[in-house]
Amino acid sequence: MLSLFRFSRPPSQIVDNADVDVTPVMNVFIILIPFLVSMAVFTHHAIVEFSLPPDLGTSVGDASEKPVPRLTVRIGTDYLGIVLGERMLDSLAVGPEFPFDTLSARIRMRVAELGYDDEVIVASRDNIPFKHVVRVMDLCRQAGFKKVGLSSATADPGAAL
């Protein structure tokens, strides 16, 4: 009679006795892993583009053009502000931490309200760490602004930048 099983023992016992030689696999791993470690990139870099305001750049616009009021996000250790031309739209007090989440919501709200998402100026006070400036530039870009300019903020938020 033809049996389905070639072995006299049940299949479970045959599997228990199997001893796979993994040494060749280990050899492949030992060659492959140093190669992959050398080619791995653990930190991904990116770039953030920004423009300079006209007073810092080498090219100055036509003086006969009427200046267009621009939206400015002001960063200071005392408060964060959203300014349109010379008019303060929002002011957020800075506590132990910078209120970036609230600022993000306010910027989005102003973009929707003004229907203006062309250009924004990020104006920072001199003593602000650069990481906060980059964070605010990110928030502006996430709010939909196509161009982000970088400038220095004055003590008076309404003053011309």
Added chain:
Amino acid sequence: MSILPQKSAPNDDTVRPQLTSLVDVMTILLVFLIKSFSSEGSLVTPAADLVLPVSTSEETPRVRSSIEITKKAVICEGRVLAGTDSLLSGDSLLVPRVYEWMKVMRQRSSDSSGSELVIQCDREIQFAAVKKIMYTCSKAGFTDFLVLVVREE
């Protein structure tokens, strides 16, 4: 005849180490390394004592002229141009030594992409230092500025 090698006799003194757990570790490691594998490599290498700011930007870095602002010094092409402390304490926006160096650098790359400058700045550096470097470089002929950041995952 069996395909699998015969098990050694019980009285055999040969010790065969169990490699199964090691293979498990290697497999996990292999998957992780394949995931972080990059055929391009890294186009830019920041200075060792530089901690870059984190950003959500996904724009890939370009190979351009660059200037590094570390906690100690302003460096360009491995040459220390100014100390960061002296940069912050000075009143003038124009930093003469940086201006001279960047002017030569700008003349060297006269094509359109040569007007782009990558600023590699430490995340804790005060904005005043960045402002002075930007002003000085814009006077030297650089018009487009790019900030190198670490991409937020």
